[in-house]
Amino acid sequence: MKLLHTADWHLGKVIFSRSLLEEQEHFLFHTFLPAVDREDPDLIVLAGDVFDRPIAPVEAIRLFDDLLYALCAERGRKVAVIPGNHDSADRLTVGSEILKRQGLYIASRLKAEPEAVHFSDEFGPVELWMLPYFDPAQVREVFQDESVRGFQEAYERVLGAVRQRQTKGARQILMAHCFVTGSKKSESESPLSIGGSGEIDGALFDGFDYVALGHLHGPQRAAKNARYAGSPLKYSFDEARQKKSLTVAELSADSVEVRQIPVLPRRDMRVLEGTLHELLQAAKTDEHREDFLYANLLDDAPVFEPMARLREGYPNLLGLTCAWLQGGRSQAQGRDDLRKGLRAQRVDDQAVLEAFLRQICDREPDEDITRLFCRLAEEEERL
Numbered sequence: 001m002k003l004l005h006t007a008d009w010h011l012g013k014v015i016f017s018r019s020l021l022e023e024q025e026h027f028l029f030h031t032f033l034p035a036v037d038r039e040d041p042d043l044i045v046l047a048g049d050v051f052d053r054p055i056a057p058v059e060a061i062r063l064f065d066d067l068l069y070a071l072c073a074e075r076g077r078k079v080a081v082i083p084g085n086h087d088s089a090d091r092l093t094v095g096s097e098i099l100k101r102q103g104l105y106i107a108s109r110l111k112a113e114p115e116a117v118h119f120s121d122e123f124g125p126v127e128l129w130m131l132p133y134f135d136p137a138q139v140r141e142v143f144q145d146e147s148v149r150g151f152q153e154a155y156e157r158v159l160g161a162v163r164q165r166q167t168k169g170a171r172q173i174l175m176a177h178c179f180v181t182g183s184k185k186s187e188s189e190s191p192l193s194i195g196g197s198g199e200i201d202g203a204l205f206d207g208f209d210y211v212a213l214g215h216l217h218g219p220q221r222a223a224k225n226a227r228y229a230g231s232p233l234k235y236s237f238d239e240a241r242q243k244k245s246l247t248v249a250e251l252s253a254d255s256v257e258v259r260q261i262p263v264l265p266r267r268d269m270r271v272l273e274g275t276l277h278e279l280l281q282a283a284k285t286d287e288h289r290e291d292f293l294y295a296n297l298l299d300d301a302p303v304f305e306p307m308a309r310l311r312e313g314y315p316n317l318l319g320l321t322c323a324w325l326q327g328g329r330s331q332a333q334g335r336d337d338l339r340k341g342l343r344a345q346r347v348d349d350q351a352v353l354e355a356f357l358r359q360i361c362d363r364e365p366d367e368d369i370t371r372l373f374c375r376l377a378e379e380e381e382r383l
Helices: 021-039 058-074 096-104 136-143 148-162 274-282 306-310 335-344 351-360 367-382
Strands: 002-006 041-049 079-082 105-106 119-123 123-129 170-177 209-213 220-223 224-227 245-251 258-264 269-274 292-297 317-322
Touching: 002 021, 002 209, 021 058, 021 245, 041 170, 041 209, 058 079, 058 096, 079 123, 079 170, 096 105, 136 148, 148 306, 209 220, 209 245, 269 274, 274 306, 292 306, 306 317, 351 367
Parallel strands: 002 041, 041 079, 079 105, 123 170, 170 209, 209 224, 269 292, 292 317
Antiparallel strands: 002 245, 119 123, 220 224, 245 258
């Protein structure tokens, strides 16, 4: 049985006030669907965080609807989806019982008596267990057990119920949306718990042939039989060096082979570093100047309206920091942040004047201008 494992699409995602819907649509219809056609999987598994927030934008819902139609109605693919911590389970699972007839399986709420989705291949039966995202409070309510505390105990209880209903001899696939201890996090991921640990031990998955995980955005192995597919696109600048992918898992009689399909975005997400002059010069020959960018400016002196000036070369610059501001204060807002930074750092007035003359007037400050500026500044201070 061949699985195409993906997760964490976060449809409707916005970063630095920029919607990524166009990038997501490009991924789904120009990368994901062609991969489905090439790989011809028996099942596509989407392990949570379909949308970026519980009340998703209408455009994001339409995009997901169009994709499901292309997969299930046009191609006859079987698709399994679980809600993640960003999704509204109730909204995502509307009509789920009817949609099973089209090969679309969407996990509903957590059940005390979980049910598997049954498949088979030349090696025999396969059982798929779909766990929607849940927290300890939901487990206490569903299982009527107030003793459950923390995510570790919650998963022990839920997986215990799954194991009681497994068919002997059938290969076992699990879908879950959680944080496995020891895995690498990214800035764009929301914490699963507040004031406590949301982590679980990967040993809880012992006995399953393949565990398709969602939540963490970096593709990685979480246990000997469990993997995060990761997000197919970059959703924060600390993910700039991550290599995004889709995961293919092929189950034979007694083994699982896993490989990754690289995902190349329409626009990458990168971090640049250098002085304003260096970056503007580099932009002239940068073939990927349309990428989403964050700049670390290394200028020693204040830079006037750095965002506006850098966007002349890099139109999709989303944010920056300046070395001359203590602690690398963010300059995502441009002029307002520059003003706040100058006030907070008490940058010398003469240094501001010199930077202004060089950057805006394209001239070096001379002694007469400097002397006049200093005299006027002193008079204003006395007032």
